[in-house]
Amino acid sequence: xxxxxxxxxxxxxxxxxxxxxxxxxxxxxxxxxxxxxxxxxxxxxxxxxxxxxxxxxxxxxxxxxxxxxxxxxxxxxxxxxxxxxxxxxxxxxxxxxxxxxxxxxxxxxxxxxxxxxxxxxxxxxxxxxxxxxxxxxxxxxxxxxxxxxxxxxxxxxxxxxxxxxxxxxxxxxxxxxxxxxxxxxxxxxxxxxxxxxxxxxxxxxxxxxxxxxxxxxxxxxxxxxxxxxxxxxxxxxxxxxxxxxxxxxxxxxxxxxxxxxxxxxxxxxxxxxxxxxxxxxxxxxxxxxxxxxxxxxxxxxxxxx
Amino acid sequence: xxxxxxxxxxxxxxxxxxxxxxxxxxxxxxxxxxxxxxxxxxxxxxxxxxxxxxxxxxxxxxxxxxxxxxxxxxxxxxxxxxxxxxxxxxxxxxxxxxxxxxxxxxxxxxxxxxxxxxxxxxxxxxxxxxxxxxxxxxxxxxxxxxxxxxxxxxxxxxxxxxxxxxxxxxxxxxxxxxxxxxxxxxxxxxxxxxxxxxxxxxxxxxxxxxxxxxxxxxxxxxxxxxxxxxxxxxxxxxxxxxxxxxxxxxxxxxxxxxxxxxxxxxxxxxxxxxxxxxxxxxxxxxxxxxxxxxxxxxxxxxxxx
Numbered sequence: 001x002x003x004x005x006x007x008x009x010x011x012x013x014x015x016x017x018x019x020x021x022x023x024x025x026x027x028x029x030x031x032x033x034x035x036x037x038x039x040x041x042x043x044x045x046x047x048x049x050x051x052x053x054x055x056x057x058x059x060x061x062x063x064x065x066x067x068x069x070x071x072x073x074x075x076x077x078x079x080x081x082x083x084x085x086x087x088x089x090x091x092x093x094x095x096x097x098x099x100x101x102x103x104x105x106x107x108x109x110x111x112x113x114x115x116x117x118x119x120x121x122x123x124x125x126x127x128x129x130x131x132x133x134x135x136x137x138x139x140x141x142x143x144x145x146x147x148x149x150x151x152x153x154x155x156x157x158x159x160x161x162x163x164x165x166x167x168x169x170x171x172x173x174x175x176x177x178x179x180x181x182x183x184x185x186x187x188x189x190x191x192x193x194x195x196x197x198x199x200x201x202x203x204x205x206x207x208x209x210x211x212x213x214x215x216x217x218x219x220x221x222x223x224x225x226x227x228x229x230x231x232x233x234x235x236x237x238x239x240x241x242x243x244x245x246x247x248x249x250x251x252x253x254x255x256x257x258x259x260x261x262x263x264x265x266x267x268x269x270x271x272x273x274x275x276x277x278x279x280x281x282x283x284x285x286x287x288x289x290x291x292x293x294x295x296x297x298x299x300x301x302x303x304x305x
Numbered sequence: 306x307x308x309x310x311x312x313x314x315x316x317x318x319x320x321x322x323x324x325x326x327x328x329x330x331x332x333x334x335x336x337x338x339x340x341x342x343x344x345x346x347x348x349x350x351x352x353x354x355x356x357x358x359x360x361x362x363x364x365x366x367x368x369x370x371x372x373x374x375x376x377x378x379x380x381x382x383x384x385x386x387x388x389x390x391x392x393x394x395x396x397x398x399x400x401x402x403x404x405x406x407x408x409x410x411x412x413x414x415x416x417x418x419x420x421x422x423x424x425x426x427x428x429x430x431x432x433x434x435x436x437x438x439x440x441x442x443x444x445x446x447x448x449x450x451x452x453x454x455x456x457x458x459x460x461x462x463x464x465x466x467x468x469x470x471x472x473x474x475x476x477x478x479x480x481x482x483x484x485x486x487x488x489x490x491x492x493x494x495x496x497x498x499x500x501x502x503x504x505x506x507x508x509x510x511x512x513x514x515x516x517x518x519x520x521x522x523x524x525x526x527x528x529x530x531x532x533x534x535x536x537x538x539x540x541x542x543x544x545x546x547x548x549x550x551x552x553x554x555x556x557x558x559x560x561x562x563x564x565x566x567x568x569x570x571x572x573x574x575x576x577x578x579x580x581x582x583x584x585x586x587x588x589x590x591x592x593x594x595x596x597x598x599x600x601x602x603x604x605x606x607x608x609x610x
Contacts, residue, residue: 089489184394185530185531185532185533185534186530187530187531187532188532205513208510208513208514209513209514209527211530217603218530218603218604219603219604219605219607220527220530220604220605222514222525222527225490225491225492225516225523225525226490226492227490227492227493228490229490256608259607260607260609263607263609293609297609298522298523298524299523299524299525300524300525300605300606300607301605301606301607302524302564302565302568302605302606303561304565304568304598304602
């Protein structure tokens with residue numbers, strides 16, 4: 001099985017949407033990425049950190065999904081990263097209510113020795129220097145995918161740019177692409193971001209789907225229109241997990257295959273938003289994924305005679 | 306050739322975008338619909354009204370596109386409908402600066418006798434009672450498509466609903482679909498609007514593409530991502546013109562063929578926004594359309610082995 005190294009937060013979230021409110025539930029970029037990627041036959045390992053307050057059952061949940069947690073450091077006397085947020089009717093917009101970095105503040109990632117030869121590295125949202133630290137521990141990765149957010153553009157732009165220069169693919173949302181490039185048009189924004197290093201740029205547009213750019217080529221995958229978007233938390237990470245998981249499994253990093261990876265990312269993200277937190281993702285069957293893939297085909301494929 | 310009756314405004318527009326400002330130029334829903342539909346082999350006729358200030362050269366332009374203008378009433382001592390608006394960076398949002406109804410205020414549409422047996426009717430944006438007046442003059446239309454906007458929902462909702470009950474397809478933007486249905490989710494909104502009468506609902510999302518709904522089926526056509534959206538005025542009407550023109554030409558009103566119609570609508574709209582007003586649309590070749598159709602295929606089509 002291909003190895004996939006996954007970096008990102010492992011967290012507690014409290015989420016409020018027009019449909020309800022959660023207690024402290026399992027969240028974090030690496031959590032969503034790992035669970036999403038586990039839908040492919042890959043040997044995924046999470047590199048992250050939690051506090052002594054992180055329940056054993058959450059670790060078991062990850063293990064049950066076949067995710068290696070050797071690189072998940074537990075700081076016994078520390079507290080797990082906590083985020084709380086509130087969504088409104090337009091779920092593309094959210095208010096962050098709390099961000100407690102806790103154990104993340106001093107995190108030095110350690111990639112388990114047996115995973116340092118992984119072909120694919122998925123750098124989920126974290127400080128760009130933590131992401132860089134992981135890149136430096138890898139022996140000869142064939143594909144490095146980076147996800148990030150506006151927070152690092154505001155607070156650590158120089159670090160972020162030096163990390164971006166080292167990766168093959170960046171996944172980013174539309175507003176962040178505009179902020180990073182200084183361009184309003186997403187086509188021009190993607191061009192400028194490619195000049196910063198990545199050969200591929202994926203721009204995530206939430207309910208409006210995702211765009212893949214490579215050289216002069218473009219591909220568009222819609223989000224599945226849903227009657228109810230229950231909770232969008234983790235949808236972008238779930239997309240990244242499906243994207244990188246599929247690529248790790250197939251080992252084919254061509255533009256043509258990356259189209260399919262974007263579709264799988266969208267397929268998995270469409271489940272994520274159906275329930276609060278990771279609830280829908282942990283109960284996903286192969287058949288569910290296959291059926292939804294067929295829905296995506298129906299949604300987008302046409303024949304002109 | 307199949308006949309296509311087109312109703313809607315024929316107007317003067319003054320447009321300001323981040324890229325510049327126009328003088329009074331040719332505009333109006335029926336104008337854009339007619340020019341767009343003229344890309345298919347159809348016998349299109351515009352039913353509308355202008356004032357004595359409407360220059361002969363504009364009428365010649367429509368005639369040159371093979372559009373019948375027998376139903377374009379000229380009120381010698383009246384003034385042509387005038388609209389002016391301003392767009393910002395986010396071209397999905399615009400400020401209307403002026404709306405002078407002028408001759409439109411007392412318009413009684415007359416469908417030329419020879420077009421009363423047309424198979425397809427495209428009701429462009431106008432007062433719903435004017436749209437109804439046209440429906441009543443048709444002998445046995447096979448397909449009636451209605452476009453409308455929030456203005457009529459605010460000012461003539463009951464009239465609008467009785468017109469909607471008579472049509473087969475409604476094209477509407479996302480905010481209008483939400484307003485008309487009272488539902489935030491576009492999937493649920495489309496379901497409620499289908500209950501009002503139309504068997505097909507097309508929801509236009511501007512730069513985010515268009516969704517086609519029919520019973521429990523969905524189809525999604527993206528908008529072509531462009532480096533520069535110069536002027537979005539008329540894009541929705543151009544979409545409607547491509548959609549109805551293709552359907553009139555083929556005479557096939559199945560869901561499968563309507564998918565292609567949505568793609569052609571999106572293809573034509575992608576040209577409309579490249580220049581101010583109708584400038585790009587009047588200089589469109591068959592080859593241009595064919596090439597862009599290929600771009601749409603590349604943008605959306607994928608093969609999973």
